[in-house]
Amino acid sequence: MAQIKPRTLSGFMELLPARQVQFDRMVDILRSSYSLYGFTPLDTPAIEASEVLLAKGGGETEKQIYRFTKGDTDLSLRFDLTVPLAKYVALHQNELTFPFRRFQIAKVYRGERAQKGRYREFYQADIDVIGDGSLDITNEAEIPSIIYKTFTALGLKRFKIRVNNRKVLNGLFALLGLEEQAGDVMRTIDKLEKIGPEKVKAILVDDFAVPADTADTLLSLLAAEDPMAALEPLRGKNELFDLGVEELTTVVKYMAAYGVPQDHFMVDLTIARGLDYYTGTVYETVMLDHPEVGSICSGGRYDNLAEYYTDKQLPGVGISIGLTRLFSVLEAQGYLNDALITAPADVLVLPMTEDLAPAIAFATTLREAGIRTQLHCEKKKFKQKLSYADKLGIPYAAFLGEDEIQQGKVTVKDLTSGEQQTVTADEAVALVRSGLAARAGGAPIREPQN
């Protein structure tokens, strides 16, 4: 038969079974963490009508979109989860209850040039709170606590959430007479971490006609040890700025009540998150030991989710985790906790008699007790069957020979310690359960000891 060489497209993550279990465990934790904060799960189509998906149009994103026709219909694969959310909320606005809190963990598609760490199909894990006309600042204050609890539940410890407010930035530019160059200034200060304050100043002054002393004022503000204190003297001169400082103050104020430790949170006036979309609090999250990775969870407050679809004013706040990329970073850095069980089963049952009924009945008992069980009835040597369990990391094997069957018992072997005992089915359930409980409890991420 003519054969085709099997391959998986580059830029598409396809994991081996043990890694997949680790990935899924992270997804489970995200789901339960988001659920704890009262977000409802949503699932929207991966394909949308192009005119709907590209209503906003233009930009870099459009070139990356997987777009095609089927019959007469111009279709596109979603490139993020925000545009489908906007469509969903605009379409179903009369059936939804606001504030509408949803999470979605799903694949999105971007046909980027393939390169290391870039995926063409990748999971995003998003939450958004959408208000009907208005949305209280407390929603913005809650987001860092969700980020903190989520990454903590995943097992990450050394990370920091950075927060800023776009009203503060825009107000500041107005105060400094930089309104016209606001976009350019924002893009330039975004490079601060990369190129340092001297070069930023040079660009501001030389390329964007910012007066040297204004650039100094701006840069010293952005570099302030205590940003909230540094902003204080500027209050009372610009309404937008004052509102921004007030919002930022509220966000900071409630961090303790939300259970976010001080060392996991900071105000960083250099964070902007793009030019047009965000209008209030913005968020970034960095791994302290891997700043080169960039932000692993970002988002912010916006004023108009669905202006391309509806006149209804839908302000919101949301964050997104690029899960596929995060997972590949964690894997590359040795952050995945390989001590957790990734085997497809907890017990491998090995029948040793012609009649399989007793072994099958025992497997049925284990499953009814919630223990993940495989029966191995292939015509293989005993040693090969144990090697199968070993390769998969299955923690227990159970043998049922003539002796065991006559006694109404089963021999259970702990494949880690090598210990084995012949017990009743009920005792076997208890034994396996307590053994599994002792192994469980770890988080999917384990940071290397420093």
Next chain:
Amino acid sequence: MAQIKPRTLSGFMELLPARQVQFDRMVDILRSSYSLYGFTPLDTPAIEASEVLLAKGGGETEKQIYRFTKGDTDLSLRFDLTVPLAKYVALHQNELTFPFRRFQIAKVYRGERAQKGRYREFYQADIDVIGDGSLDITNEAEIPSIIYKTFTALGLKRFKIRVNNRKVLNGLFALLGLEEQAGDVMRTIDKLEKIGPEKVKAILVDDFAVPADTADTLLSLLAAEDPMAALEPLRGKNELFDLGVEELTTVVKYMAAYGVPQDHFMVDLTIARGLDYYTGTVYETVMLDHPEVGSICSGGRYDNLAEYYTDKQLPGVGISIGLTRLFSVLEAQGYLNDALITAPADVLVLPMTEDLAPAIAFATTLREAGIRTQLHCEKKKFKQKLSYADKLGIPYAAFLGEDEIQQGKVTVKDLTSGEQQTVTADEAVALVRSGLAARAGGAPIREPQN
């Protein structure tokens, strides 16, 4: 701003939040049911190279495929989960341990003509066991128990698993001298339930030159009350037939040990499941009260999963649930258990003071106790906030006014009974927990009382 009318493509399921929760609950049950049987989760790309996905080529499916180019690459969206599995196993054969047991619950795409009950994007929930060169018959015997346990866990009671064996059918055709017309005969007897035995006989005799007495023999066999007994006298004349009867006998024999009640299982010699793919046991599952829906879970044994990609012989057995269609049937028939909580949260916390810190701290306590909690801090009237909880079906509201805060307490209101009590945070946790436990425990499917 120029606006685009938001819409979701026809043939694409998009659920409102409460329904989505019900759908997700079913997915969760499928995941844990499949896991109990030792299947490992897999996730493969939704997009594959067309030459890989269409290696088998031809047929009805190819017309339905979403196929397009990006750059120079000819791409297709997967139309099932079996071909991607074949690719995966062929590609990673040296890194996998056999028998390889995997489940995958994911969306597939078929650009069919849109009609009621047909979806262009739909979830399939598949399990497969793949052997390396050989695969024992016990794997085929295990499948009905997985089907039984899975649907029982979902809450479905009135269903029956029908089993046949392709070797029996093919052997039977050989015995009856119908080898040449085997395909036509199989397609015709597949219509038995629809058009009845007289018309089937007429077609067999008139269109496919089956002798009348042979047609009678065949039809009486297929209609036998006890199919296994009816097959018995034919043994010893055809090797394939004998092997098939032996396999079918093994499958039937172990049903009790696997915990499948007799009334949920039957041998049905009319089941064929297509012409070329399956080679051993085949399965269908029907809802007793809705036979018109057809099979809700089907599959079978095949000899060669990946012959288009590798010389390695990879026999397997698998089943698939068309989850999106099943869900729409359950919804239409009123089978979804609306008594289960579909709210995004268990408790809605309503701060009644300017300083939100005590309410936020209480919400944090609830979340740390695993209780799904929303804070409602919008500038709305108290009545509107309660109506929000009511619309979403949130079971509890918690108020923190000056009085409560001074006493270090909170007022918890059961929104179903209207009862309210002022208690400490710890007491509130216990109260909500026991209330939720009392409501929980139902399955997602609830059959109407007959």
